Amino acid sequence: MPAKDTGTEELIKSTAKKLFFKEGKLHATTQDIADAAGMNRSAVHYYFRTRDQLIALVFAESMQALSLLLGNVMSAKMPFRKKIQGLIDVFTNEMMEYPFQEVFLVTEINTAGHDLVTKIDEGPVSSFLNEIEKEMQLGTIEKTDPKHFLINLFSLLSYPIMMSPIYRQFFVMNEQQFDELIAERRELIMRTMFK
Amino acid sequence: MPAKDTGTEELIKSTAKKLFFKEGKLHATTQDIADAAGMNRSAVHYYFRTRDQLIALVFAESMQALSLLLGNVMSAKMPFRKKIQGLIDVFTNEMMEYPFQEVFLVTEINTAGHDLVTKIDEGPVSSFLNEIEKEMQLGTIEKTDPKHFLINLFSLLSYPIMMSPIYRQFFVMNEQQFDELIAERRELIMRTMFK
């Protein structure tokens, strides 16, 4: 027998993620996925039974990965400023690779009603909120609900990238020009968040 | 004959918008729309022929409406600060009513490849960018590419609302609590954009 080959299963998942997260094709069918992966559609069903199960898995893994990624940076032993710099770097990279991941997640929640509470570790976030609050008391950053600080940060990081198909047309820029604009933002966001 | 009744046609469109923009059900079928509008699915086809045409129309109207809404504020004869205040108010209201409108637009562009250049009036945006640049020279706001100023503004306005299903779970807040958080942001965004 062939040694239990995890390759194909992984290929299907990563292809699904490519279509959903990279290309923003939220309506991709199992046929679309099979085509993009260069295989028969039955393989998709063989490994994941139904489209819904594949999507549920992609959803769960996406949440887990994001949670882990952010959790690592948030709970790292670093000075606050460095941590924010880390968050900006890590999250910008993630968004550049998967611009529509969050769009997929929110749409899935809206349509299938997934429950992500069980899929994320609240710990790092809640202790990071405390850290933000301390920093506010130190006067490094403006005093508000620390949730606003986090929301602002992710807004400035995510929105421009996930909405790039709209804003690229709006500002009449090609993909490269827009990428340069995004690159400028790492420093810009840093300046905006402090002071 | 019955006087050409625009009521039903409008009802179908507004119901489609409700599903797409308000509830974020991007996969809504013609049956879903008909059900939500309380009518037979044939009516949808009678008025719009195909699902694609209905969606194309909803897309175009959405772009037009947004363009008009923002254009009006941007080209209003007001001091700069007032104009930003106006943008914040108008856009927050729009987002509160249709949280997933932009998600719909970007997904449509990704899947159907709509071309929105023809659907928006570039004039107001480009002259508003000039106005932002002048303000930067006056020193009211930080000096960068004025596009960043606009992108920052819309990021802070849109993202938290369109991602609320995720962040509400993230921060363990119910709908009302989150709405209060959003309400606080009008002033917060104003403070963030200036200084």
Next chain:
DNA sequence: TTTTTGTTTAACAAAATTGTTTAATAAATT
């Protein structure tokens, strides 16, 4: 070599979604 096991595909079947046609209905016009 021949089993056994896991993988891939083709063929089939079922379900969901879309689109059309035709008939019924109702209101305005002639």
Next chain:
DNA sequence: AATTTATTAAACAATTTTGTTAAACAAAAA
């Protein structure tokens, strides 16, 4: 009142998408 026109809905048909089954295939184990 008869006719025309616009609307609605039921019935039907076509297409798309999903899911299953059975056979072919390949590689490891017996």
